[in-house]
Amino acid sequence: MSEQIRVRMAPSPTGHLHVGTARAALFNYLYARHYGATFILRLEDTDQERSRDEFAREIVEGLEWMGMRWDEGPYVEGGEWRSRGDFGPYLQSQRTETYRTYLERLLASGHAYWCYCTKEELEAERARQQEAKQAPRYAGTCRELSGPPEGKIAQVVRFKTPGGDVTFADVIRGEIKTDAALLDDFAIAKGLDVPLYNFAVVADDIEMQITHVIRGEDHISNTPKQLLIFAALGATPPRYAHLPLVLAADRTKLSKRTSETSLLAYRDQGFLPSALVNFFALLGWHPAGDREVLSPDELIAEFTIERVQKSGAVFDEAKLRHINREHIKLMDPRDLALALRPFFAGANLSDEVLERFAAAEQGRADTLAEMAAGAAWLTSYELPGADVLDRQGGARAHLEAAAAAAASGRLESWIAPYAEEHGKKEVYWPVRVALSGSEKSPDPVSLAAVLGPEESAARLAAAAQKLQ
């Protein structure tokens, strides 16, 4: 029997759920579901200063909204934090016991030591090195100390980085080699109960039996440090796969500066979760064939780590919009109506009308918000002026005839032959404009189908009246 594959997503609740975080989570999710692995969510909230509960909730909300269900980890139910899985707690702030144990082991075995240098001393040293155009690094002052120097108190725990090369086989990039001599004796904790990132990650990946770490390329330089800690702890490290970064249009790392980075902001703009999932998957990965519009299930079936790209991918909103439109087209009108509801918050439309609207408008706009924005004819109709209505002449008679046809629900079968006889432009224009109140709109038959016979006839009759 082969080992159970376990992957994890480990975001830090120090800001809004970033689209880059969501995409990295997605690759873990796709990998997990494709290979039948366990998908774990772990919240890395060791930084007490920056971590906030509201951000943690946003992460959970966003990942759930995207449709990613994690097998283990924290979640929110009825406003309360809950947890599922046997390797918890899954919040690093609740795992201090574990870190303390590992830290003590490292200290006892001589793989780590207390550093008594103050922040000020370190900063001064760094400034001096930079001045001298040297690489800023820790001088190793406290490395061989056996006890605290006179009048000094312990500041941080440092890892005693050994010499030699650290090599690992990245699943996506192949062999990556680092000269450990270039690595500092980096800090791994601010105190026995205050672990720092590189150390906490390793302790947790060991404890949670993580087998594959799939994360952004920006973590490549952390990997050798983590590998060294695994070795010092006598543990077998997981396999690593470093994803290409998501880039802004100027090819720099995606940031608030250059683009909208909040996942939930895209939801609020009317992007479908399935479309975002599809789009994110295409950022650094591509299926074997030419098809690009895929459902989450199809993505899971198609996904393999071998097809993940090595170089960064630019986040192209135009493509996102296109994929969103395609996903809107594919939706069942009933589901679309449900998704549309929040965008018609103040409109007081019945489910029936909204569903007919969804069916008629599918594919005419890129986002749900834009569909709603283009629905003024439904939600805030205003009778157009006579000049707009009667642009081709003779509109009154046509409108009266149309009103009669609409009243008996026969507008659709009536209009084509009637227009054939009286002139297409002369008929279609006033009928459509009267129905929509706008110069730009869907065709009159679609409009009437959504409006229903009663409303259609009323609008048509009122327009005819106006031309009197």
Added chain:
RNA sequence: GGCCCUAUCGUCUAGCCCGGUCAGGACGUCGCCCUUUCACGGCGAAAACACGGGUUCGAAUCCCGUUGGGGCUACCA
């Protein structure tokens, strides 16, 4: 600066591992068609192997170098 990653149309990419198709698809752009408006849709066009050396009968594919781009360089993650 140092270390690391990376390089096919403007963008996402197929092809590369196992050298030999007019270098394929999609988005975007442009044009034409459809059409009662706006969209949708249909058809078509322009558009790329970063550069320089090798290896080879033959290189986008293999090797070396150059250049470009990016990431990391914390008592953040």
